[in-house]
Amino acid sequence: MSVSLWCKEEEGQTETGSAQWDPSVSGRRVVQRLLQAEERYLPSALYTSLIQREPQRREELAKWTLEVCCDSGCDEAVFPLSVSLLDLYLSATLALPVSACCLAAACVLVASKLTESEAVTADTLCAAAEYEFMPSNLREMERIVLATLRWDVAAVTPQDFMPHFLSSLGEQSSGAAASGDLLSTLRRHADTLVAMCVCDSHFLGTPPSLIAAATVNSALRGLTNQSPAHLGHMTACLADLCQTDMVVLQYYSQLIEGALRDRLRGGGRAGGSQSEDKDGGFEDERAGTPTDLRDVDL
DSSP: OOOOOOOOOOSSBOTTSSBOOOGGGOSHHHHHHHHHHHGGGSOOHHHHHHHHHSOHHHHHHHHHHHHHHHHTTOOTTHHHHHHHHHHHHHHHHOOOOSOHHHHHHHHHHHHHHHHOSSOOOHHHHHHHTTTSSOHHHHHHHHHHHHHHTTTOOOOOOHHHHHHHHHHHHHHHSSOHHHHHHHHHHHHHHHHHHHHHHHHOGGGTTSOHHHHHHHHHHHHHHHHOOOOHHHHHHHHHHHHHHTTOOHHHHHHHHHHHHHHHHHHHHHHHHHHTOOOOOOSSTHHHHHHTOOSSGGGSOO
């Protein structure tokens, strides 16, 4: 019997097949429940230390997973969940299967079934791996992942916090039209930063709520001309929402900005179009954050 998590929906779908954001389910109570649940889905300290000692293989798998999700047109929630399932599986087993790409593809398959009404197909994933494995191998690996994780695969990711954080920031902004435009832009840039953090093993083990708050804070600082006082108020609001110290949030925001700067510089060198820095020129780089992570040199 084949394993399938796909619940076919015929109503209430968006054009992309994913559920629409419902503002009525937002609020601190929902965020509090997410904060309580996220601890259950963090990888073990042993796995985190091992990966951060030798991060190359894990980062290669994460980057391949990102490419597959982008090329398959997956919802933005699929990639972080896929890598979270990958980390949880490896955290439980501490061993890669014969085909690491098959494992990553199985995680994409499960994540897509959980978050999209039209899941990515096994044939698509096999083709993305240039048929390193067959659909039957992929379905077997899917069963292994589900059994290893005991079907507890609805992991909390930064994407789960994003709409709640942005909704709270919107309430702090003045002007409905301007606020809507700003929040839409913030979401696109924050999604790019989240994907970068998911690929970067330095952020492995960081709570998803802190990643979400720090990426929104970094995008906010880079995309607006608000006064320092207003930006400080927004940072304090995000720190309060994710229940962390403001200094910790600012520290992680700086880490993310530094990681983005390094990747933008690397991409500039590869393409021969790197711009020269001038007096904290990262402000300009940050404002031009690509909304497609494939434009960033990972």
